[in-house]
Amino acid sequence: PCRAQPKKKKKVDVKKEQAQKERMKKKLKKLEKAAPELIPIEDFITPLKYTESNRVRSLPALSPEESERRVLLLKKWCLFKQKQDKAEKKAIQALVDSQQEALKELQLESEELYQAAIRRDEGLFPFERDGPSYTPPLPGYDPPEGKCIDITKVYTQ
């Protein structure tokens, strides 16, 4: 008679513990299924101190001549950019045509040279180059010394 009760307790305990564990696992699964929090983009959030009213700039209003001038200037700009784009595309097309002609002539000459020419050049990419600056580098320029400490906030999901 004394033996039966401790056995029952153990069974019930074990069952209760198992039920508890399953409930915890279900809660964990629910949390994981929820979509991860989106990382905020720092640039799109204006800090609150810039929304104060005393910060608003006081400039004279635009005259109608000024807005007219702006609209006409933007139209001229549109045309300028279109011409520039067309000229660029024409130049690129001329480049491609010239290369196709050269490859055609090469094929007429010798098949193996042609095959060597159309093979991909593995060493070409990645190709890095620094762009041009406004003034050329000053010979003998000593830049000021200092350390750059990066304070960007890093978010983890």
Next chain:
Amino acid sequence: SAAARRPWRLFGAMCLLRLPRITQPLEKEEEEVAALMEQIELEKSVYSDHEMRKLEEEEQLKRKMESLYDEDEAHGKTVIMAQDLEEKWEQKFLQFKPAPRITDADKSNDRTSLNRKLDSNLMLLVKQKIGNQELWLLPQVEWQPGETLRSTAERAMATFLGDHIQAKVLGNAPYGIYKYKFPRAIRTENNVGAKVFFFKAFLQSSDLSQAEVKADYLWVTKKELGDYLKSEYLKKVNRFLLD
């Protein structure tokens, strides 16, 4: 390949480009629109911290001029005004002298120098003897069996500028071709004319003082090519050159 000898002789030529080091000047429309964009940006902005500080200090100065009891607060504090800071920065900027965009080589029109026309591409031209004529050409040598045309062009570059040139050749394929027939005096059944294949490369090293240049050479822009190259040759070369 052991096929019959072709009647065309093959040459590989290299167009070596020195890329621009400074930006090109803006066109009139570009300048106008840049000014407009700056103005619009100013209109849409709010005052920054520095400007707020400047405005407050102006107010304080005005109050000081009108009333006299602010002097007690200011005693003992040497305050640096925002206006003073701006003047200090302006002074520092004026003291800095950047390198000139138009170099001495530009002024003296020294066409053998690489420091000329820093805002455009410069190409290498060498004087070569073709037949019995001395001509200005892109450096070229004759193709030899067993090498690809790209290595012919690289050999041409090395022949005229020495082995220590660092140049990035843009791919295995030729960019252009110039085909010409020999004058009737030399033409035979097996030797009708020549085909010159052009390759393009970017010059990586900016210092060519170590180069042992074997012949007369020039670095010219695309517009100046017309002064040196023959018209047919120039037409073919202009097709694969972007300005």
